[in-house]
Amino acid sequence: MTIPPPDAAAQGWDDLLRAGTGPVQRSFLDLVRTTREYVGYSPELVSGLLQTPEYAAAVLRLVVDFYGIPDDIEAGVAARTARAQYIGQEGRSFHILLGEQALYTEFGAPEVMRGQLHRLLEATDLPGLTLGIIPARARLLVHPGGGFSIFDYSRVEVEGYRGAETITNQDRLALFRKAFVLLRSSAVYGQAARDLIESALATT
Incomplete structure (x- = not known):
């Protein structure tokens, strides 16, 4: 899934996504660029901010196939993975929570x-990243709910099959x-988080 940022939300999820993954991902990149403090929760897949190009391509392939949109995955991956450059840049802070399932859901x-x-x-x-699992x-x-x-602290994006809600x-x-x-409060950090990642790695 992808999340449309400010201009994308105004234009409409369907309109933007109809052109492929690139426009959505570039607009989202613009949103991250202007954000100073980000927190995110992703229970079943790795946050887009931390995805490798290969993982991002696999995720976006599902989006292209599901919606039947133009296959511009290369452009989508480039914009999606570019978000990571802002982690810790100029005092920005990012706090990401992953569910342990995200370490095992195979893309x-x-x-x-x-x-x-x-x-x-x-x-x-x-530096600048707090990663909890x-x-x-x-x-x-609290009920785990879906990712957001x-x-x-002034805008929330929530994903779903019907698109995203701002x-x-x-x-x-x-x-x-x-x-x-x-x-x-239910997450683990530091070495405890690394232990969970290493356990998943040992079974992959």
């Missing part, structure tokens, strides 16, 4: 997953901020 061949898991291990040391058997304090991204209403924003805090 592409086994070597694609191995490369992606190695990338996550490297990411645990990135919620163990499969962790006690949750919060930009500068939320700016303060009351609804507060619910997502609260959900992230509660999910964060």
